[in-house]
Amino acid sequence: MRGKTIHQGAMFSYVSLEDRIPKNHPLRQLRLLVDAVLASMDKEFEAAYAQTGRPSVPPERLLKAMLLQILFTIRSERLLVESIDYNLLYRWFVGLAIDDPVWDHSTFSANRERLFNEGLARVFFERVKGLADWRRLTSSEYFSVDGTLIDAWASHKSFRPKDGDGPRPPGRNPEVDFKGRSRANDTHVSTTDPEARLFKKAEGTASRLCHMSHVLMENRNGLVVDVATTLATGKAERQAALKLLARHAKRGATVGADKGYDTADFVAGCRRLGVTPHVARKKTGSAIDGRTTRHAGYQTSLKVRKRIEEAFGWLKTVAGLRKTRLIGQAKLAGQALLCFAAYNLVRIGSLSGWWDAQHV
Structure with a gap:
């Protein structure tokens, strides 16, 4: 028999x-891990x-909401708050009861410098990495390093002479022709x-x-062990890589990298740290010799x-x-630290079998 659509709501509902x-559900295991990490950050x-x-608003709820935004690709904090309001899974994950009101989206902006700064984000990242270390999912001998460009929230039209010279186009969104301008x-x-830099990583790209x-x-398992954010310069990748290696790599470790790291300064820096540079060789002028390439x-x-x-693909x-x-x-x-912490949580879940089809 065909069912009827009933528009009258029930007087009482117990949900x-x-x-x-x-x-x-895989988020059950994820919430257990995240709650344990956040509980260890009580002093911070x-x-x-x-x-x-x-x-x-409890900082634990705000941070778990940010994880939801990262994991489910929610494009804005306004949409995130709206989704938490009506999505029972999201409410449950952040710790809201069915009748609890949701905070305003401006709460994230108000707490940006307090909660989402590099200091607290790094503590959260390190505690997540500590879970992976405890589960023996990480290696302390074999590493890889690389850098990627993150587009700034700025347009080419905002890139203007420092001395203020040059015509300023009228209007809110004027037409600008950069051809022939240095x-x-x-x-x-x-x-x-002001901290954004005009940069391209390879010839032939914009x-x-x-x-x-x-x-x-x-x-061993592709887990991220450290993250750094710098200005976009030609030497930034190699300089940041040496700093990251100095913090984590022990003597005798190896580090893999692409041809952009095949320079004399980077190879010498790795050897000073006691790290063997497994860098892809350039066709000419390579700083890597047979002492390195002869090994399997x-x-x-x-x-x-x-x-x-x-x-990097997951990040973007x-x-x-x-x-x-x-x-x-x-x-x-x-x-970036929060995003890569979320990536590590996803990797831990994959290695633990949470995301298998039978668990979803």
Whole structure:
């Protein structure tokens, strides 16, 4: 018999969020891990807040909401808050009851410098990495390193001479022709994001205003062990890579990298740290000789290092960080750390079997 559509709502409804979420849903395991990490950050949260005043939105809920935005590719904080309001899964994940009101989207902006700065984001990232270390999912001997460009929240029209010379086009969004004009970071600066740099990573590609993010990956399971955000310059990748290696690599470790790292300064820097540079060789003028390439581990490192592109691909497609929506390197540094922490959580879930079809 055909069912009838009934528009009259029930007078009472008893909804248990815990019952609505499937017992084998992968976010159950993820929430357990995230709650454990956030519980270990209690001292850091206490230090970030005053002891008096009105109670704020719990920082644990805000951080878990940011993880939802990254994991489910939610394009804005306004849409994130709207989704939490009506999505029972999201409400359950952040810890809201069915009748609890959701905070305003401006709460994220108000807490940006307090909660989503590089300091607290790095603590969260390190605690997530500590979970992977505890599960023996990481390697302390074999690494890969690479950098990627993150488009700045600034247009080419904002890249203007530092001395203020030159015509200023009238109107809010004027037509501008850059043909024949010389523009360089030494003489020009973005009026929207002064820390953005006009840069291109390879010949034949378009220059764009951007920042640079660098990643050190361990080779056993492709987990990210450290992240750095810098200005986009020609030497930034190699300089940041040496700093990351100095923080994590022990003597005798190896590091895989692409041809952009095949320079005398980077190879010498690795050898000073006691790290063997497994760098892809240039056709001419290579700083890598037969002492390195003759070993079987060299070819293995070159093959495994390509896995780092999976992290960058996830960062730009799923996490939505192809172009940052924030202004300045400091805010981007915190954003990148949260995104790569989420990536590591996804990798831990994959290695633990949470995302298998039978668990969804």
